[in-house]
Structures are given as C-alpha cells and as structure tokens.
Amino acid sequence: MADKVAGMSSSSGISAKSFYSRRPWQALQQQGTYGTGTCRKNRLQGAQLKLKDEKQLRTEGRGACSVVTNAENITVTRWLDSSVIHMASSCAGQSPSDLAQRWSKKEKEMLNVPRPFAVKLYNQHMGGVDLMDQLVAMYPHRRKNKRWYMRVFFHFLDVTTVNAWHLYRMSGLENKNLLHFKASVARALINAGSIQTQRRGRPSTTPPPLKRRAVSKPAPEIRFGPGSHWPLLTEAKNANRCHDAACTRKTKYICMHCLVALCPGCFANFHSR
Known part of the structure; x- marks a missing residue:
C-alpha cells in the first residue's frame, strides 16, 4: 500500500464492528493507515438507524446512496446497485462521486449509475486482496487443528510465502511457479539444521x-x-x-x-x- 489505502473484503477477517468502533481504527488513523471495505447490514453498530432504509433507496432508483459519519470520521455508505451494498471507510465517503456502467436487464442496455467514492476506491484496491486469497487457496496448509490461533498462524505463514514469492519474481532470479518456490523454501528450512555454517x-x-x-x-x-x-x-x-x-x-x-x-x-x- 504505497498510498496507505487498502481495499479489504469482509472475508479478510476484519469485521464491521472493527470498522465502526473507536479503538482499532482510531489507532490506525493515528499511524496514517486507512481502510475501506464491505460490511454486513447487521454489523453496522448503530449506523443503520441513521441511514435511509432499503425501501426508500429502491424508491429513488438504482444508484441511490445514503452516508453517515461518526465522531472518529468513520463513514458508512449504503448504496443501491443491483442489491444494497454497505461500505465502511476511514478515508472515503460519497464525494467525489462518479458514474459506473451497469447492465440493465429491463431496458437491455448499459446505464450510467451514480457511484460513491468509497465504492470506487474499494473496487480499485480489492484486486490485490482477491489475488492474495486466490494464491493462498492454491496450495494452502491443510493440517487441521482445533486451536484457532494455530489456524491463524498457518494462514499468515501461507500469506508470507506468497509475498516472498512475489519479491523473488521481482528480483529477476530464476523463474519459479508458486509450487516450486514453496518446495524450495521447505528444502531450505529442512537443510538449515543439518548444514554447518562457515566460521570466521x-x-x-x-x-x-x-x-x-x-x-x-x-x-x-x-x-x-x-x-x-x-x-x-x-x-x-x-x-x-x-x-x-x-x-x-x-x-x-x-x-x-x-x-x-x-x-x-x-x-x-x-x-x-
């Protein structure tokens, strides 16, 4: 995140409660790190009481939007596309809005639909998260464990390996696919304890x-x-x-x-x- 703006989906382990509560995002804002992501309508932490209801948005038509912001500058956006979407962000809201092209089944043509800035920002950065999830799912750690922290640890280990693979490809060394790279990392870790290092x-x-x-x-x-x-x-x-x-x-x-x-x-x- 060169510009410290990340697009994060609800499957990335960050709940809507974390978006709208004060402690986590207040600390991230103080460090200059901002986030934008989708959230469920039953986890808006009271923001749904101040937003327009879904019936009113459907009456206004596709592209209708409602935005609310709390004291910590955490913004929740309710937007009507083909369905109702909820976005939470610490750096983006409705403005500056733009037009997005959507296919209309009723009129059988492409329509220009008003789109909030939070949705546009999320769509720009969500590709990296989806790509990471896709690469991790290709060769995941399949050892089952009932301890949740062990599952989190091995998930972060898979994420670290994928990031290391990207850095390896950027370095211009031998071209390896992800499977061969993970196998080489495993061999290096196995041989690390059996090879004597050179002394001074x-x-x-x-x-x-x-x-x-x-x-x-x-x-x-x-x-x-x-x-x-x-x-x-x-x-x-x-x-x-x-x-x-x-x-x-x-x-x-x-x-x-x-x-x-x-x-x-x-x-x-x-x-x-």
Whole structure:
C-alpha cells in the first residue's frame, strides 16, 4: 500500500464492528493507515438507524446512496446497485462521486449509475486482496487443528510465502511457479539444521564430519547459499566427473558444503549464479 489505502473484503477477517468502533481504527488513523471495505447490514453498530432504509433507496432508483459519519470520521455508505451494498471507510465517503456502467436487464442496455467514492476506491484496491486469497487457496496448509490461533498462524505463514514469492519474481532470479518456490523454501528450512555454517577465520585443516551423504545435484538453496564451500580431497579410489558445466575433467576433490565433485579451480564458477 504505497498510498496507505487498502481495499479489504469482509472475508479478510476484519469485521464491521472493527470498522465502526473507536479503538482499532482510531489507532490506525493515528499511524496514517486507512481502510475501506464491505460490511454486513447487521454489523453496522448503530449506523443503520441513521441511514435511509432499503425501501426508500429502491424508491429513488438504482444508484441511490445514503452516508453517515461518526465522531472518529468513520463513514458508512449504503448504496443501491443491483442489491444494497454497505461500505465502511476511514478515508472515503460519497464525494467525489462518479458514474459506473451497469447492465440493465429491463431496458437491455448499459446505464450510467451514480457511484460513491468509497465504492470506487474499494473496487480499485480489492484486486490485490482477491489475488492474495486466490494464491493462498492454491496450495494452502491443510493440517487441521482445533486451536484457532494455530489456524491463524498457518494462514499468515501461507500469506508470507506468497509475498516472498512475489519479491523473488521481482528480483529477476530464476523463474519459479508458486509450487516450486514453496518446495524450495521447505528444502531450505529442512537443510538449515543439518548444514554447518562457515566460521570466521581460516578453514580448519581437519575437515568436519559430513552429516549428509553425497548427492548427484545439490539444491539451489545449498549450492548458492552460505556455508563451507571449500575443496576437500577425498580418499576415493576413482576420480569423479567435475560438476561444473564448463569443465570436462575428473577430480578427487569435492565441495565440503555441496558434497559434489569439483575441481579447485571450478569453485568460483560453480557457486556463482
């Protein structure tokens, strides 16, 4: 939210009570964070008593609007589109209104319907929330748990992974879909406790014991990640093919971190992206 204005749906976990009550949105306003979202008509916290009723809006016709604002500048808008919509916002109300095109079944043509600014603002920003919900629902955490806070924790973990995937794509690195990215994150977390990190100073003359068996192709998280990427002379009877794509020689040296055969002169090229 570069402009600190967010479009949020009622399914995002923010109830209408939070919109119209004083404490949460008063604190958000003091921090310069504003919100706009839909809410149910039975959660308006008294605002429905000051708004025009639905029968009156239907009498005025499609596009009719009624707005009320409390002392904390929280605005509730009741707008008639194809059905009655309730919007709550701490930064937008009815003005400046514009015209939205809607299809009329009765007249069989597009009509220009007056639209409040709160609805326009919500429609502009709700796409990011819907896209986030869609991506989280593609590969969600399906482990059932009766403790509600654990479900919230794993939901935020899924949201964090999706955000990290977007940042990864923006960085210009290897193009991965969401499933492969989540798998790479899982591999990195699994290997985090079994890989020794490089200590400061010169490497020890006595190599540490290898905790993992040799693999034919190390994962990118291991190959390009931090660690003890130093050559180690093995006691193998036969030399193995160097894993660097630009090298065709055989060697008895391996990488202490990746556990693959590498010539000492190929380390820089193999561990660079």
